Amino acid sequence: MQTSPTALVPSPRRRAKGADRRRQVVEATLDVLAAKGYAELTIGDIARSLGISTALILQHFKTKDALLLEAQRLLAAEYHDNWQRALAASGPSAAEKLWSLVAAEFAEAICTPRKIMAWKAFWAEGRGRREYIAEFGARNVEYLKLLTALCATIIKEGGYAGYDAKVVARTIDSLETGLWLELTSTATPMTVNQTRRTAFSHLAMIFPRHFTPKGPIRGPIKRAR
Template sequence: MQNRKQLIHAAADAIHKYGIRGTTSARIQELSGLSRGMVNLHFGSKEKLLLAVAEELSARYARQWKAIADNPEFGPADKLISIIKADFDPLVLNARDVAIWFSFRAEALSNPHIFPFIDSRDKGFRAVIQDLLKQIESEGEYEDIDAKLATDALIALLEGLWTDYHLHSEIFNPEEALKICLYVLQSMFPKHFVTQSFHM
């Protein structure tokens, strides 16, 4: 198990340094300190090891928002704000992991096995956001609100902010990113977000 984790970590480091296509078995071996045979022993091939890296990134991201969504002590607005804050948490939003994420995205169309792990948020995430917005819509008796369109808008905004981080990580401000998201939510659901704190 330890060797397996070590190989996944080394492969992730290699992708960060060299990109997907520059990540060779030799480079993974060098970074891991393990023999080439270990890749085949634990994964069967380098391609399956790279897929395991994508799966690990996806799982780490999902653990963040699922823990919040399942918390019975939070109301829908608090859950939504907490999920947005988690999107800017260094645990998932850091230069190394985001660079790896975008490297996988560059290969997604030519490798359908990768696509489910790096799609624009999976169906589960989208369903949770839409359900929270429907609850907020019902609580506030908002008229002319389309929860699906609001979900699409919020996810597109988060995607754009991740791209901005990827390109400008040295000047990206998570607190400012949170303010942008809450500003948009305020425009749609003013009864729920007008008094919310804008701090991470």
């Protein structure tokens, strides 16, 4: 009996080796994590989703905890790199930079239901939160410091009396987090475009001399009298 040539070609999943296999396993982990949550996920679930053995996964990740930490690292790196690129590509003014950061928060590549559900699974798990803070807390501090500095510049430029840059930055950051959660709400879920528009409208309400809901205002800033 002859075997057809195509039958001899292994599937892409079985051909994967080394770094490709590790990445494949981590991506599958995010899929299962989004569907089942942190506590319910097993190595067997991930292996079945890929059509491979648990032993093959354990060659790359010795424990479930090690695999979950690697998945969290992937999400954190994507998130950090995304806003760094947005900042580098933005215009020179503080308003342009702040607008770019808010837009980056809802970029299609990172703001997907699958990834947000995975984030929620990590946030809901005490151990996941502790591991995240231990390894990635400095990045969160960096982001908040940047938001605060940009808000301070905008407050000074526009003469926004009584504004506290730290409070405003926290408000922006908190709204972004809340809008992420709205994307996966089972009651009235928002679309990515709706969350982005909401965040932009929020900027315009906070800093009306610098923004409209459609973008930064060009030209000289009109200070309050």
